[in-house]
Amino acid sequence: MATQENEIVLFDETIKKVQAYLKIIGFQVDDRYRNRTFWERLRLSSMINISWVFIAVLGQLTWFKQNASSRNSFVQHTNTAPCVILCILSNIQSFYFIKYGRQVYHLIEAIKTLQSMLAGDATDESDVKFLKSQLNFLNIAVNGLVAIVLAGIFSFGISPLITIGKDYYNTGEVNLILPFLLAFPFDTNDVKFWLIAYLFEMWAALVATFSVLTPGFVRYACSTFIIFQFRVLHNDMEKIIPVDNNLGIQLKNEDIKGKFSNIIDRHGKLLACVDLMEFIYSESTLFNVVTSTLLICLTGFNVTIMQDLTLVVPFLQFLMMSLTQIYFLCYYGDMIMAYSMKVADAAYNSQWYRAETSIARDLMIISARAWKPSKMTALGFSDVNFKMFMRVNIYSSFIFLITSI
Secondary structure (H helix, E strand, O other), X not given: OOEOHHHXXXXXXXXXXXXXXXXXXXXXXXXXXXXXXXXXXXXXXHHHHHHXXXXXXXXXXXXXXXXXXXXXXXXXXXXXXXXXXXXXXXXXXXXXXXXXXXXXXXXHHHHHHHHHOOOOOEOOHHXXXXXXXXXXXXXXXXXXXXXXXXXXXXXXXXHHHHHHHHHHHHHOOOOOOOOOOOOOOOOOOOHHHHHHHHHHHHHHHHHXXXXXXXXXXXXXXXXXXXXXXXXXXXHHHHOOOOOOOOOOHHHHHHHHHHHHHHHHHHHHHHHHHHHHXXXXXXXXXXXXXXXXHHHHHHHHHHHHHOOOHHHHHHHHHHXXXXXXXXXXXXXXXXXXXXXXXXXXXXXXXXXXXXXXXXXXXXXXXXXXXXXXXXXXXXXOOOEOOXXXXXXXXXXXXXXXXXXHO
16 A cells, blocks of 8 residues: 555445445435435435334333233343343434434545545555554454344344244144244234244344444444544654754755644644544443443343353343443544544654744644543543443443342
């Protein structure tokens, strides 16, 4: 990758990959939707999927109400609770992604603008390796989460079939059961209606999980290239004043003024990109963190009390999904904070003392501004970084211990 044009191509390819997952649940981010209203962006396919999950939530809550007084249904209630929470979270995530769809498009375009400002510039080999490593990590994050989700949905789907087969082998009777506990307005013991209910639940599970994850995929992709831009900015700023004792200071200043103006512009645009991403995701992040804490607690509790392996495996993958997606969320938040602060180090290490007063002053202003890190938050309640990931695990473990006593 010799020039920055390759970064633009890689970013386009990454967004297209993310778009493929968005289309599964009826979402899309492109220039056709930049000027459309919320209701225009709420397309028929996404509306159907959101309604589908909402009906599933109603079915689960109805089942809760019908079985609230049953003493033998405690384990079943703990099985159903994570599913209800996930479905509610999926519709919340869908709402915010559609609400801020125009801003998501502007964020993608803003990153492309940053990339175009470097078009034609040679890229250091170290920067190339860094970008490749980050793209590899992004692929691991996206493909890993998709694999966990698909494995979990498959486990939930195959679990009742295994149980039905075991019961038939032991008793000779067919007892039809479903992957999830929902109340339906028809008899699910009838094989014709059972198949309808089974397909309904499986599609609801697929839509719910992808609605939670896919908005995050857009965030991961944008974060990857924002982090890379911070790194390139750091390197450019550190090298802006060339080390050459044969040149006079005034001559050097004339040579670097254009580059310095470009660096200031890029830094401002980078900060604006992070602020825009914070505006888009801060509300949904808060809901994500709170519900994920509950999901980790409930699924961990289910895994420990269940004795049937066909039920343990699906919830174990459920637990892995909750932990993994929070980890990646915090990873990218932590990386943005770290690399935005490195700009301050670059300004200090740029031999600013060899430049004229005006440039030295501007470098110190950039350094002072960069010491306050660009960051993502959960609606201002907590910074999204590895400290938050540790707190989520601590709170989940604490709640789990309380419920286990």
